[in-house]
Amino acid sequence: MNYISTRGQAPALDFEQVLLTGLAADGGLYVPQHLPVFSREDIAAMAAMDYPELAQTIIAPFVGDCIPAADLRQLLRDTYADFRHDAVAPLVQIAANRWVLELFHGPTLAFKDFALQLLGRLLDYVLERRHQKVVILGATSGDTGSAAIEGCKRCRNIDIFILHPHRRVSDVQRRQMTTVVGDNIHNLAIQGNFDDCQAMVKASFNGRAFLPGDRRLVAVNSINWARIMAQIVYYFYAAVALGAPARSVAFSVPTGNFGDIFAGYLAQQMGLPVARLVIATNRNDVLHRVLRTGTYARQALVHSLSPSMDITVSSNFERLLFDLYDRDGAAVAGLMRRFEHGEIAFSEAAMQRLRGLFSSHCVSDEATCAQIASTWNDCEYLLDPHSAIGVQAALEADIDAAVPVIALATAHPAKFPDAVARAGLQRAVDLPPHLHDLFQRTERFEVLPNELSAVQGFIAQHCTA
Ligand SMILES: *Cc1c(COP(=O)(O)O)cnc(C)c1O
Numbered sequence: 001m002n003y004i005s006t007r008g009q010a011p012a013l014d015f016e017q018v019l020l021t022g023l024a025a026d027g028g029l030y031v032p033q034h035l036p037v038f039s040r041e042d043i044a045a046m047a048a049m050d051y052p053e054l055a056q057t058i059i060a061p062f063v064g065d066c067i068p069a070a071d072l073r074q075l076l077r078d079t080y081a082d083f084r085h086d087a088v089a090p091l092v093q094i095a096a097n098r099w100v101l102e103l104f105h106g107p108t109l110a111f112k113d114f115a116l117q118l119l120g121r122l123l124d125y126v127l128e129r130r131h132q133k134v135v136i137l138g139a140t141s142g143d144t145g146s147a148a149i150e151g152c153k154r155c156r157n158i159d160i161f162i163l164h165p166h167r168r169v170s171d172v173q174r175r176q177m178t179t180v181v182g183d184n185i186h187n188l189a190i191q192g193n194f195d196d197c198q199a200m201v202k203a204s205f206n207g208r209a210f211l212p213g214d215r216r217l218v219a220v221n222s223i224n225w226a227r228i229m230a231q232i233v234y235y236f237y238a239a240v241a242l243g244a245p246a247r248s249v250a251f252s253v254p255t256g257n258f259g260d261i262f263a264g265y266l267a268q269q270m271g272l273p274v275a276r277l278v279i280a281t282n283r284n285d286v287l288h289r290v291l292r293t294g295t296y297a298r299q300a301l302v303h304s305l306s307p308s309m310d311i312t313v314s315s316n317f318e319r320l321l322f323d324l325y326d327r328d329g330a331a332v333a334g335l336m337r338r339f340e341h342g343e344i345a346f347s348e349a350a351m352q353r354l355r356g357l358f359s360s361h362c363v364s365d366e367a368t369c370a371q372i373a374s375t376w377n378d379c380e381y382l383l384d385p386h387s388a389i390g391v392q393a394a395l396e397a398d399i400d401a402a403v404p405v406i407a408l409a410t411a412h413p414a415k416f417p418d419a420v421a422r423a424g425l426q427r428a429v430d431l432p433p434h435l436h437d438l439f440q441r442t443e444r445f446e447v448l449p450n451e452l453s454a455v456q457g458f459i460a461q462h463c464t465a
Helices: 015-019 038-048 052-068 069-081 112-130 143-152 169-178 192-208 224-241 259-269 284-294 317-324 330-339 350-355 365-379 387-398 415-420 452-462
Strands: 003-005 031-034 090-096 097-103 134-139 158-165 184-190 214-220 247-254 274-281 358-362 405-409 446-448
Touching: 003 015, 015 052, 015 112, 015 224, 015 259, 031 224, 038 224, 038 365, 052 069, 052 097, 052 224, 090 365, 097 224, 097 387, 112 143, 112 158, 112 224, 112 358, 134 143, 134 192, 143 158, 143 169, 143 184, 158 192, 184 192, 192 452, 214 259, 224 247, 224 259, 224 452, 247 259, 247 387, 259 317, 259 350, 274 284, 274 387, 284 350, 317 330, 317 350, 350 358, 358 387, 365 387, 387 405, 446 452
Parallel strands: 097 405, 134 158, 134 214, 158 184, 184 446, 247 274, 247 405, 274 358
Antiparallel strands: 003 031, 090 097
């Protein structure tokens, strides 16, 4: 399987190369040259598979001959053995023909574990074979950092440095990063805000001379193709559990960077009968405005009760644009170049395709709290604020009652106790057993000034792996 850039000017790569590469050299994102397509019979046969087996079926064509089948099978078994539910991604019914897909049974209680637990293992596997060591560098305002750290903690060939804004992430989120023990794990609390952290990461990818030896720098944000790939699996898993391929289903997806819902789009392109994909956003509704107006325009960041979706630009949207423009790299490059300097309008044909597949809804903090309360009152099921946005958007999307609607539950409510309190539920939200002593564990992090040289100097001195 080969991967090509959405801007059409970078060399095609195989799976191993794409795993180790972030942005393409032309500034684009890598996508598969061709998608594997599953027939109705193939999909019917998936009903008999457990999660790791299904993951093998979906992922193997993307990996191609880069990893032997037996090794891939073992990697996938190990990855999902750490999830704390036998079903890995269980479905829970919350109303007639309305379901929640629980994606928070991984080690850090958010759906990002599905991809990052696998990414760490895939990276370590290929690095061992290449006798190479890498530095992972990322910035986080919440869930990505802890999921990446948990995913890399046993990796022998990876040093991971995660920047977070000092005193500006929640206690649970910070402790989930800073209490993980490992010499290759480095938490840096930066005396600045999240944008400062991200700017330093970006600058470091653009100028890598500070790295010791011949180390590569690897990105773990959702521009990394392997993250998207891992997320395709649970769309098949849920749809098949509810009757695909005989029945079509719809998905409602709490959306920030467009990585998760893009995986749902790929599942549909690969043969899964998906009737509709609902883009559920908080007040940072850049994509909702695209669907409404046909224009893509930056706006100022608003802080919401669903911080993992507080985002002004959805980087993975470029991957969809590539398809909407008939995989014309030059057209996408032109659009993105103009977007750097202001807003852009999409063609009528592109908008028609987009609206044919996707709906979008923007959910305020008030509506988020109201949905947490009403779901609790209706069926004693507790949603986290991100998942509540998915459930609310699914309601507003007005989908035929005969079509099962699956809202993705992207985080465990115990990660966001403040939102649960704001919803008026007088209820303590307990952390699951494996995290019950989180607040007694020792934290390890370094506070650094908001200066690139300080961060890069620290990285150069602390590579251990
Ligand atoms: C990252 C995240 C999202 C948004 O996912 P994208 O792939 O960025 O669209 C939604 N909910 C939670 C809890 C997250 O951590």
